Amino acid sequence: MSDRYLLKGATLPDGRPADILIEGDRILSTATTTTGASASAKAGTGTTVIDADGLVALPGLVDLHTHLREPGFEQSETVLTGTRAAAAGGFTAVFAMANTLPVSDTAGVVEQVQALGRAAGYATVRPIGAVTVGLQGERLSEIGAMAQSLAGVRVFSDDGKCVHDSLLMRRALEYVKTFDGVIAQHAQDPRLTENAQMNEGALSSELGLKGWPAVAEESIIARDVLLAEHVGARLHICHLSTAGSVDVVRWAKARGIQVTAEATPHHLLLTEELIRSYDARYKVNPPLRRDEDVQALREGVADGTIDIIATDHAPHPRESKECEWDAAAFGMVGLESALPVVQTALVDTGLLDWADVARVLSNTPAAIGRLHDHSHSFEDGSPANLTLVDPAASSVFALDRLHGKSRNTPFEGVTLSGSVRWTFHKGFPTLRDGVLAEPGEVPSRV
């Protein structure tokens, strides 16, 4: 296969039509078709020409919150299967959460995860380091060693658990400044959420499921933005789920605090009403909330209070979901459905345009994670990480759209807009008109 591609007649995020010429791992040129200086002229022979008419070109999507499960939970997902799902969803980089087994709390484990990502080749894998040893919330892990390892870790998180000790959180925020790192907090007061099963409110009371109150999230965010202000550190808040959390972050940003925030696709589309079925596919942490919360999150993304959208892709085996609600695992897979959900919830509703989508799903997550030379705005010479989306496609989401090991999507049967057609990772087409490349053909990036 050639390593020159001409994407003819694509629409750039800002709406301009363009021919995009890729050679090797670079975008050689992006010529807007109206200027006449068409890239097609430079294409020459041996170039694969792709008809991108009607397709929107986005910089390769970057997910700051992915659970790849390897090492330790390979029955749910591996780095290979998780990055295949990523490529199918238009992602060219994923930040792999630290709740593996062993926990990603040493240089050895994060280097292993990164090496697995390079060998698979489907996407750039950036390991996240644990904030505390074994995610136990007691002692800082070897943050410096992970930062200075080959993996060059910049994002640290105990995700799945909250760094709830105030003093430890203060120290972590201060310490990562040394390495230009950021703490990504899973905001959940553990005492207020013991055995919690769903959003606390009239519905949890009716269903008899133990409540996960909004205040358990909001109080931790309020504390942490004040700590970040006090020590002058960067703070990132994972998966905002409540209207109150949006208010707290909005207030903190107005105050000049260095805080960034993310929302997940599922919290932007689904509400707790789905739990009336006791179907454990809807069990997630933080839980699905009320419609008011969904609307507040959408507004937060639209006005920039929420900086990014991240999937919190959390694969689980069948038996962890085919059971009674209390016994089921928390989490949903989300890489393949992310962009369609974002289009459905935010673009089709007029809240975001495609330039905003490029910002919240690629440029800003890359910036927060200090992922250099990856995302871009289609300047000549940019790294050839990009995806082509057909925004006119609308379909019922089905399990055959999933390419990871697990099937725990909450979107089965939901009509979603948009379809990811092509994904290029470092110039290689990992997804070709909707068909995923086979592992043997994808070049390792060792």
Added chain:
Amino acid sequence: MKHLLSTRDLARDDAIRILDIAEDMSEVSTREVKKLPALRGKTVVNLFFEDSTRTRISFEAAAKRLSADVINFSAKGSSVSKGESLKDTAQTLAAMGADGVVIRHPASGAPQVLAQSDWIDAGVVNAGDGTHEHPTQALLDAFTMRRRIHGTASRGKALDGVSVVIVGDILHSRVARSNLWLLRTLGAEVTFVAPATLVPVGADTWPATVSFDLDATLAAVRPDVLMMLRIQSERMNAAYFPNAREYSRQWGLDDERLALLGPDSIVMHPGPMNRGLEISAGAADSAQSTVLEQVANGVSIRMAVLYLLLSGEREAHA
């Protein structure tokens, strides 16, 4: 009726029909031969993931009086992992040819998950799930109220205008929830009385009056029915209230409060009682107390439910 999972989605006519059939069943229980052939050849499994001897033997007696074969399956403490066991157990019971499954489970919604699954095609009766519902308890309570109020003229009647005060741990009580939905469907007025810590979040949106003050409520409502819920000692350790003495003083039914009730008011308790905590011995043993009637009526109600679910009237199901 294919399953009985909750009272919330029980229509008024269906509820009255169950109560009326229970009247017929109760007549059978007074005969010398307390047995009907209605479910001969059918198999009812009592699938209990949580201990409750009272509820289990009540269902067992009900099934046997209808001539069903009964299998008691106590799954509590099973070594199978929690998640696997419901599905595995259901498939095992399906293979054994269970026609009806009476399930008690500590997880809210487990009976619904079982009924919705394709693991087993049997009628499912919720015998208490977590803090969600306990529909046969509410039905037997309504049956007991109706009999005390309407006597032998009960058939066909509902509970319109009856005032019911339910006192205690509303937050954790599936009995309170099932009673609320059913009593409202039957036309009764419901007041919950509890310390604020034991009132569920969002209960202000429920069709019930919520009060923290038992004495004020008794004076204002003059209830036809006063239902006392069991208080579990572990609630004290979780800081829902300071100690048993304070709870008893504020929310217990003692002899003084009993004396304030009208002579026709009735005192109910789903059992087992903590005498001296939520209810005094005097109140529990008073003429107004229906505690033992509730036990007897429980068998009649469960006969009616099993009959409706499993006899020839059961709808064909693909």
